[in-house]
Amino acid sequence: MFIAHIRGSDYMQQSVQTHLDGVALLARRYGDPINLGAHCELSGLLHDLGKYTLAFTSYIKNAVLFHRVANQKIDHSTAGAKYLYDKYYDKNDSIQDFVVETVGMAILSHHSGLQNFVQTDLSKSDYIRRVTNANLPYYEEAVHNFESVEGNVERVDKLMNEAKEEFIAFLKNIKEANIKEPIVYLSYLQKLVFSCLIDADRTDTRCFEEGEVSTGSADNSDIFKKGYHHLMMQINNWKGDDHPITKLRNEMSDSCGSVADEPSSIYTLSIPTGGGKTFASLRYALKHAIRYKKERIIYIVPYTTILEQNAKAVRNIINNQNAVLEHHANVIDDTSLEEEPDFYQKEYHKQLQLGRDNWDYPIIFTTMAQFLDAFFQKGTRKSRRLHHLMNSVIIFDEVQSVPYKHFSLFNTAVNFLHFVGNSSILLCTATQPAVKYMEYEINLKEDAEIVPNLRKTVNAFKRVSIINKVESGGWGMDKLASFAEEIMTENDSLLIILNTKAEVRELYKLLKALKIAKVYHLSTSMCPAHRTEKLDEIREKLGKERIICVSTQLIEAGVDISFETVIRSLAGLDSIAQAAGRCNRNGKQKLGKVYIINSSEENLSNLPEIRIGGEVTRNYILNNPEFNGNYLGPDAMNTYFRYFDSQAKREIKQTPKKLNYKLIQLINGTHPNARSAETKSKGMFKTLEEHFEAIESPTTSIVVPYGKGKEIIASLNQDYHDVKEFNKVAKEAQQFSVNIYDYELQKLSQANLIVPLYNDSIYCLTEKAYDQDFGVTVEGDASLPQYNF
Structure with missing residues (x-):
């Protein structure tokens, strides 16, 4: 029997054909609802064709049974893609060639991430280099053994014809939708087939490891x-x-x-x-x-x-x-595992690989x-x-x-x-x-x-008056604290929203020293559980005690809370509207007051969208008599977004560092090298992914010793033999985690305020670095007692 996997707990063997059939079935179920079932089944059937050799079977036996891992890894990801290319690539049939490229790219990428059809340096594309490799060890043996299984050859041929029909339907769909630059959507289609394959592969492997049977997506x-x-x-x-x-x-x-x-x-x-x-x-x-x-x-x-x-x-x-699943961030830092097939890894790495949540x-x-x-x-x-x-x-x-x-x-x-x-x-x-x-x-x-009737609805919901207090020179924190003190002579609750965490912390200290009310601090330096407790406490005390809350913009969007008065540091009109939504929320007052001030101390050099939004709001909205104080209506909002888009196009850098092209040019066929592509597909997804950052600066998720976070940290420091139990603890850790920037991580590490757990795959803070008021403090001067790990 040719072996795909050997279960570590009891050394049960899973044959290559059983694994191929299992992955193909799951991938089919993932692809059918979106008319890509044949693409996905074909990718599953061929993805591990390279394991159909005596050499691989010997390799995995030595690795799992005898813990002898050879110095040279066996490439089993290329064979299936090469098989499709050799058998079906036809320069006279563009539709078939697109199918071959789409399915083949998913197969050869399923342990490393998507590769390029076109290279930025005009070298041979990742795809062509792999599928035309004439010196792929054991390739002929793998093909012979795969084709020797009754029905495999006919099944591949049938799926290829079915996939061509799916691809024709995809092109028709895009054309009827009148979508600009359809080649972008081909790149997304290829990533989607890739997604179905890797989830099916990981799921089938996990089910074998745990002795379960997967039926694909559940009926909800x-x-x-x-x-x-x-x-x-x-x-x-x-x-x-x-x-x-x-x-x-x-x-x-x-x-x-x-x-x-x-x-x-x-x-x-x-x-x-x-x-x-x-x-x-x-x-x-x-x-x-x-x-x-x-x-x-x-x-x-x-x-x-x-x-x-x-x-x-x-x-x-x-x-x-x-x-309901809450997915905040990835507590587990397993980026380094991306290019390693699961059986090459130590047991804890295998758990991380198989135990990830897949949003099912x-x-x-x-x-x-x-x-x-x-x-x-x-x-x-x-x-x-x-x-x-x-x-x-x-x-x-x-x-x-x-x-x-x-x-x-x-x-x-x-x-x-x-x-x-x-x-x-x-x-x-x-x-x-x-x-x-x-x-x-x-x-x-x-x-x-x-x-x-949106205009009528917006007017009917008017519960606040926007008061422009923007002035030349701006407001310092001392002046702002005095203004807050003045407001609190006539109000029992005040929310102040500033643009930077440094300002929020400084103003919090000033207001706390004035002792005019109970003062709260909110920012993303606090873990979710900590913020939730603070917000619950604020809600409980509003209307009963005098409350001031100083927060970053995290409180603006969607947080169900209401203050009598709000002060908002100058920002985009959309942010001001969200801030206004935390004032007089339920209409208990005739009109609540939202004051717009401009800080003289905030540093927005790394926050261009907030800076531009503030400039557009001041120049085209607050100083525009046309709106007559109705700053939150559809007309003002449309004007704001038009001017914001115009200014942002000029001032916000669209090309990532070390790249001379917009990211979308890497998948829309407009990159200069795309003209000389050796393939029908022009996508450069590997290059796009290398340069893509959802947020400007990368962050690391760190578990903090707040409340139950202490128990979770202790629990994560154990050796787990149950993937389910480990995954459960890792999910729970999200509530007690904070995303911190690389420069903060470096400072914390240099001060010995970070402890690596679970073979350096998870990080946590010592108690010196987590303050009961502010959350993470890189200075290590937290007010909580030190916790000994």
């Missing part, structure tokens, strides 16, 4: 039906409430319920802040998922604070605590950074999740938070998810960005807005 329809029933019970209870805001919320919720009956599309949901967005969007998502048999519901949010709050709310609304949940909450990484991050780790975004309902909460430099990639990805991936999209925010003015626009229908 019962969960959605029960959740919809609970949601509608709550909505019906509100019908008798005559409060004007409650009536408006019900009207918008009803609009979402009506639109949910319509076929899949891309909609905008421009509900004003405080308009019941969570209930309305969930009503659409659940009803639509039931009617059109969508596999899951995915919320993409900009900040973890929104993620935590809304995930908790949705669990309560649907009365199901286990149906009914309802998922994750961040914009994680969403972008699933499409564009290098390697296999995050790409594995991509196919779970297909045939789903996807709600982009606060869509204006997409990094400006990535809007071309984001907009085309959204188009792909709908027109190819059969997903229904809600672009959900109180401040819709002007996607129609962008170079790569989202293909919206004329009637894409769900909220009827």
Whole structure:
């Protein structure tokens, strides 16, 4: 028997053909809902063809049974791609060649991440170099043994013909959607097939390791039906409430319920802040998922604070605590494992490889950074999740938070998810960005807005007055503290939102020293569990005690909390609108006051979007008599986004460091080297992924010793033999983790404030580096007692 895997616990053997059939079956199930079943099954059937040799069987026996690993690894990832190329590549049949390239690229990349069809240095492409390799050891033997199995040859031929029909349907679909530069979507298609293959491969391997049988994606329809029933019970209870805001919320919720009956599309949901967005969007998502048999519901949010709050709310609304996955960040640092097949690794590395979450949940909450990484991050780790975004309902909460430099990639990805991936999209925010003015626009229908009569609705929701206090020279922190003290003579609650963590911390100290109220600090230096506790405490004390909260912008979008007065440091009009949503949220006052000030101390040199947003707001909105103080209406917002887009195009660098081209040029065929490509496909996904960063500076997720985080740190320092148990602890650790920048990591390391765990794959802080007020402190002067590991 030719062996694919040997189980470490009992030395049970899995044959190559059993593994190929298992992966092909899973991949087929992943691909069928999006009309790519044959592509995916073909990739699964051929992905480990290179293991069909005596040499590989001997290799894996020596590695697992006798712990003797040869110095030279055996390339088993190229054979399947080469087999397709040798047998089916035909210069006179473009459709067939695209299928060969798409499936072949997934196969030869399934342990290393997608490779290039075109190189930046005009050398031979990764794909051509691999599939034309005349000196691939054991290739002829692998092909002979694969073809000797009854039915394999006929199956490949049948799948190739079926895949060609799928590819023709894909081209027709793109043409009918009137999509600009369809070659971009071919690159996404190739990454999607790759995603289905690697998830099927990892899942089949994990199931063999654990002695389980995988049936592919679960049927979540019962969960959605029960959740919809609970949601509608709550909505019906509100019908008798005559409060004007409650009536408006019900009207918008009803609009979402009506639109949910319509076929899949891309909609905008421009509900004003405080308009019941969570209930309305969930009503659409659940009803639509039931009617059109969508596999899951995915919320993409900009900040973890929104993620935590809304995930908790949705669990309560649907009365199901286990149906929702919160995916904040990757606690496990396993980037170095990307290019290593699982059997080459030590046991703990194998657990990390197989135990990753792949988003196979009914309802998922994750961040914009994680969403972008699933499409564009290098390697296999995050790409594995991509196919779970297909045939789903996807709600982009606060869509204006997409990094400006990535809007071309984001907009085309959204188009792909709908027109190819059969997903229904809600672009959900109180401040819709002007996607129609962008170079790569989202293909919206004329009637894409769900909220009827948007201007009237926005005016009806007016609960604040925006007061322009911007002045030449700006405001220092001492002056701002005095202004806050003055405001608190007439108010019992005040929220101050500043643009940088350094300013927030400085002002917090000044206000705390004044002793005019209970003062709270909020920033992303605090772990999710810490922030949640602080927010819960603030909510509990609002209306009972005098409260001042000083926060970064993390509190703006989607956090359900209300203060009498808000001070906002100058920023984009969208941020100001979000800040206003934390003032007089439920209309208890006639009009709350939101003061706009400009700080003289903040450093925005590394925050160009905030800087440009502030400049556009000051120059074209606050000083524009046309708006007559109505700064949050659709007219002002459209004006703001048009000017922001115009200025951002000039001032925000679109090309990454060490690259002379925009990232989208690497997949749209406009890179100069694409003209001389040896293949039909022009994609340079490997190069794109090498230069892509969802956020400007890379971060590392570190577990912190806050609350239960101490127990988790101790638990993660144990040796795990159960992948499920390890994965459970790793997921729980997300609530007690903070993402820190590389320069912070370096300072913490130099001060011996970081402890590596689990064979240097997970990092945690000592207690000297985590403060009960501020969270992470690189100075190591935390106010909590030191914890001995």
